Amino acid sequence: MMKKIPLFLLLFLIIYSFLIQKNELGEGVIQNQRHGNSTKLYELLHQKEQLNSIFVGSSIGVRLPLQRYDSTLFNFSLGGLSLFDGLQTIIHHHIHPNRIIIELNVIERGLNSSFQNESEWYKKAPFFADFNIFNPKYQPMGIVGNWVGDALFGKVFYKSKLVLKGESKPESRLKEQESQLDLQKEWINAEKPKNVSHSDSLLIENRVKQLVSTLKIIQPDQVIFVFVPTDVSNFKKIREEFIKETVEKYMASDFQYQFYEHQLNTTYKTTDGVHLNPESATSFAQEMIEFLSTQ
Amino acid sequence: MLFNSLEFFLLVLITFGLYYIPIAKKIQVHILILASLFFYAWHYWELTSLLIASVFLNAFITDKLLSYPKSKIWVVFGVSLNLLILGIFKYAGLFGKTIFPNTDFANWLIMIPLPIGISFYTFQGISMVVDVYRGNTDVLQVMKSHSKTSVFFYIAFFPQLIAGPIVKAHDFLPQIEIKKWSNISWETVIHHLILGFFLKMVIADNLKDFTFWMEFPYFQSRSSITLLFYLLGYSAQIFADFQGYSLIAIGVAALFGYRLPINFNFPYIASSFSDFWRRWHISLSSFLKEYLYIPLGGNRKGKVRTYLNLMLTMILGGLWHGAAWSYAVWGAIHGVALALERFWDDWIITNNGTAAKKSIIRFVIVQFVVTFAWLTFKLPEFSHVLTYVKSIQNNFFIHDNYKDIGIIAAYIFPVFTYHFYAFCKENEVLKFPDWGKSLIYAVLLFLILLNSGSAGAFIYFQF
Numbered sequence: 001m002m003k004k005i006p007l008f009l010l011l012f013l014i015i016y017s018f019l020i021q022k023n024e025l026g027e028g029v030i031q032n033q034r035h036g037n038s039t040k041l042y043e044l045l046h047q048k049e050q051l052n053s054i055f056v057g058s059s060i061g062v063r064l065p066l067q068r069y070d071s072t073l074f075n076f077s078l079g080g081l082s083l084f085d086g087l088q089t090i091i092h093h094h095i096h097p098n099r100i101i102i103e104l105n106v107i108e109r110g111l112n113s114s115f116q117n118e119s120e121w122y123k124k125a126p127f128f129a130d131f132n133i134f135n136p137k138y139q140p141m142g143i144v145g146n147w148v149g150d151a152l153f154g155k156v157f158y159k160s161k162l163v164l165k166g167e168s169k170p171e172s173r174l175k176e177q178e179s180q181l182d183l184q185k186e187w188i189n190a191e192k193p194k195n196v197s198h199s200d201s202l203l204i205e206n207r208v209k210q211l212v213s214t215l216k217i218i219q220p221d222q223v224i225f226v227f228v229p230t231d232v233s234n235f236k237k238i239r240e241e242f243i244k245e246t247v248e249k250y251m252a253s254d255f256q257y258q259f260y261e262h263q264l265n266t267t268y269k270t271t272d273g274v275h276l277n278p279e280s281a282t283s284f285a286q287e288m289i290e291f292l293s294t295q
Numbered sequence: 296m297l298f299n300s301l302e303f304f305l306l307v308l309i310t311f312g313l314y315y316i317p318i319a320k321k322i323q324v325h326i327l328i329l330a331s332l333f334f335y336a337w338h339y340w341e342l343t344s345l346l347i348a349s350v351f352l353n354a355f356i357t358d359k360l361l362s363y364p365k366s367k368i369w370v371v372f373g374v375s376l377n378l379l380i381l382g383i384f385k386y387a388g389l390f391g392k393t394i395f396p397n398t399d400f401a402n403w404l405i406m407i408p409l410p411i412g413i414s415f416y417t418f419q420g421i422s423m424v425v426d427v428y429r430g431n432t433d434v435l436q437v438m439k440s441h442s443k444t445s446v447f448f449y450i451a452f453f454p455q456l457i458a459g460p461i462v463k464a465h466d467f468l469p470q471i472e473i474k475k476w477s478n479i480s481w482e483t484v485i486h487h488l489i490l491g492f493f494l495k496m497v498i499a500d501n502l503k504d505f506t507f508w509m510e511f512p513y514f515q516s517r518s519s520i521t522l523l524f525y526l527l528g529y530s531a532q533i534f535a536d537f538q539g540y541s542l543i544a545i546g547v548a549a550l551f552g553y554r555l556p557i558n559f560n561f562p563y564i565a566s567s568f569s570d571f572w573r574r575w576h577i578s579l580s581s582f583l584k585e586y587l588y589i590p591l592g593g594n595r596k597g598k599v600r601t602y603l604n605l606m607l608t609m610i611l612g613g614l615w616h617g618a619a620w621s622y623a624v625w626g627a628i629h630g631v632a633l634a635l636e637r638f639w640d641d642w643i644i645t646n647n648g649t650a651a652k653k654s655i656i657r658f659v660i661v662q663f664v665v666t667f668a669w670l671t672f673k674l675p676e677f678s679h680v681l682t683y684v685k686s687i688q689n690n691f692f693i694h695d696n697y698k699d700i701g702i703i704a705a706y707i708f709p710v711f712t713y714h715f716y717a718f719c720k721e722n723e724v725l726k727f728p729d730w731g732k733s734l735i736y737a738v739l740l741f742l743i744l745l746n747s748g749s750a751g752a753f754i755y756f757q758f
Contacts, residue, residue, distance in 0.1 A: 002485060004730060008737030016741070029698045030506035034749050114749075139746045141501065141705050149701020157520060157695055 028142020033079035038136040044144030057103025063281040081110035223257040331453035373424035389618040412457030454544040460578035474552030491542030495740040498535035500748030518693040561717035606630035
C-alpha cells in the first residue's frame with residue numbers, strides 16, 4: 001500500500017497542475033484575508049504587464065477596484081497588514097514603479113513578520129512563478145467552494161428565498177440596511193478622544209520617519225498620499241490633520257509628493273464605519289483614477 | 296511547539312535517530328524524557344519547573360504508596376495535591392472573578408499563568424497515584440523496578456503531554472521496555488500521521504478563518520443560513536482540530552513503539568448521548584467514568600442518584616475544559632441530556648420490557664443538541680450564545696454570502712464523508728481495497744501540500 005501513495009500523489013499533482021495551467025477548472029474563492037494577501041503577493045510578483053503605479057495600504061484600500069479602471073495600476077493593499085508590508089515587498093523584489101500611492105489610514109501599523117517570511121519564500125523560489133499550481137488562488141478546496149457556493153447554494157438557496165420572501169423583499173432589504181446602520185451608529189457614537197494622544201503622536205512620528213526612509217530606498221518619481229474616507233467624526237479629522245502635518249514635516253523636499261483630497265461634499269457609505277461599501281468604493285476609486293490621470 | 300511546525304519535525308527526527316541507535320537501547324526512555332522536556336520548554340521554559348515539580352510530587356507519593364500499600368492518607372494526599380495544583384493554576388482566576396469581582400485580589404489571581412497541558416498531566420498524575428493505591432499488578436511491577444524514571448516518562452511523554460490522549464497508568468506503564476526498529480508498525484504510523492495532519496492543517500486551520508466571524512458582535516450582521524453554516528463549520532473544526540492532534544500524537548508515539556488509546560470514534564454518528572460520550576474524547580470520558588463517576592456510586596445507588604452522578608460528572612468534565620462558567624453550562628447541557636436519556640430508557644424498559652431502539656429521530660436530536668452546545672464553547676459569554684440563537688431566528692432575510700457558505704460546505708464535506716465511511720464500515724456496507732486506501736491517502740497528502748491553512752494553535756491546548 002505504502003509504495004503506491006507517492007505514485008498516486010505524483011499523478012494527482014501532474015494532472016492538477018496541467019488542468020490549472022490550462023485554466024480548465026476556473027479560479028477559487030478568496031477565502032480570507034490571509035489567503036487574499038497571499039494571492040495578491042503572488043500576482044504582484046508574477047505581473048506580466050509593466051506597472052506604472054502601485055497602491056499600498058490596508059483592508060481599507062483592499063476594497064477599491066482601481067485595476068478595473070487602470071490596468072497599469074496595481075492595488076497592493078493587504079487586509080490586516082500595513083502600507084509598510086506593501087513597501088517592504090516592493091523593496092525585496094526590486095519592483096520599480098514610477099508612482100506609489102499610499103493609504104495613510106492606519107499608518108500606525110508596522111511590518112508583519114509572517115507575511116514578510118512568505119514574501120521571502122517566493123524570492124528564494126522564483127521558478128514557482130511559472131506554475132499556477134503554486135498560486136493560492138488555485139487551491140483545490142477554494143475551487144470546489146466556488147462551484148458549490150455558486151452552483152448549489154447560490155441557486156437553490158437564493159431561489160427558495162425569493163419564493164419565501166414574496167412581498168417582504170423590500171422589508172428584508174430594509175432590515176439588512178438597518179443592521180448595518182446600527183453597526184455604523186455604534187462606531188460613530190463610541191466615545192472618542194478629542195486630541196491625538198502623546199503616545200500616538202510619537203508612534204505616528206516614528207512611522208512617518210520610517211516611511212520616508214523606506215521611500216528613499218525605492219526612489220519613486222512621484223508619491224501620492226491618500227486618506228480613504230470612513231465615517232465622519234471630529235476625531236478622525238484631527239488625526240488626519242496631524243498625520244498630514246507630520247508627513248509634510250518629514251518629507252520636505254526629498255520627493256515630489258502630494259495629497260489626494262477627496263471631495264468633502266460627497267457622502268460615502270461604509271459597511272461597518274470603517275470600510276467603504278461596494279458602491280462607495282467604486283465611486284471613490286473612479287474619482288481617484290480621474291485625479292491620477294491629470295498628474 | 297506545534298505539531299505542524301518545522302521545529303517539531305526536527306525534534307522527532309533527531310529523537311527518532313538517537314532512539315534506535317543500538318548502543319542507546321538502554322537509555323531509550325531517558326532520550327524520550329529529554330526530548331519531552333525540550334518540547335515542553337520550547338515556548339515557556341519557566342513553566343517546565345511546574346511540570347518537573349508535578350512529576351517529583353507524584354513519584355514521591357507513589358513511593359510512599361509502595362512502602363505503605365493501601366494507605367488512604369497517601370492516596371487522598373496525592374489526589375488532593377494534584378487537584379490543588381490544577382486549582383491554583385487553572386481555576387484561581389475564575390474563583391477570583393466570581394467571589395471577589397473587580398478587586399485587586401481577583402486581578403492578581405487572574406494574572407496567574409496557565410501552564411500548557413496542565414489539565415492533562417495532573418490527570419495522569421492522579422491516575423498513577425490511584426492505580427498504585429488500587430494495587431494494579433502491571434503498574435506495581437513497573438514501579439518497583441524503576442519508579443522515578445517511569446513516573447517521569449509516563450507523565451511527560453511528549454506526543455500526549457499537552458493535549459492528550461489522557462493515558463491511564465495501567466495502560467501505559469506495562470509498555471515500557473526496549474523497543475526495536477523492526478517492530479514499528481509503519482502502516483499505523485502513516486495512517487495516523489496523514490489523517491491527523493489533514494484534519495488539522497486542511498480542515499481545522501482553514502475553517503478557523505471562517506468561524507472567527509462567530510465572535511460577538513460580528514455574527515449579528517450575518518444571515519441565518521450563514522450563521523448555521525458557521526456553527527456546522529465550528530462543529531467540524533473542533534472535531535478536526537482535536538481528532539487531528541490525537542491522531543498525530545498516536546502516530547508519533549507509534550514511531551517510538553508506544554500505543555496510545557484512540558480518542559475519537561466518529562462521534563457525529565452517535566445515536567444517543569451516551570453513545571456520543573463513548574465516541575468523543577474517549578480518554579477523558581473513560582477517565583471521568585473510572586475515577587469520578589464510579590467512585591461517586593455510578594448507577595449502583597438508585598435511579599435518582601445515578602442521574603445526579605451523571606450531572607455532576609458532566610459539569611465537572613465541562614469545567615475541566617476551561618476556567619469559565621460557560622464550560623460548566625456546556626457540561627450541564629450534556630449532563631441533563633444524559634440524565635433525561637437514562638430516564639427515558641428506564642421508562643421504556645419498565646413499560647415495554649425492552650431497551651429503546653436506535654432511531655433516526657433520536658440521532659437527529661442528539662446531533663442537534665451536540666452542535667448547538669458547541670456555541671457555549673465558542674462564545675464564553677452566555678448572553679452572546681442567546682444573541683447568536685436569536686440572530687439565527689431573526690436574520691433570515693439578510694443577504695447570504697454564498698461564497699462563504701460554499702467554501703465552508705467544501706471543508707465540512709471531508710468530515711461528513713469520514714463519518715459516513717465509519718457508518719458504512721460499522722454496518723459492513725463498504726470495504727476498501729488496498730489500492731483504494733492508497734488513493735485516499737494520496738488525495739489527503741495532495742490537499743495537505745496545496746491547501747493547508749495558516750497554522751493555528753490546537754483548540755485543546757488551552758485546556
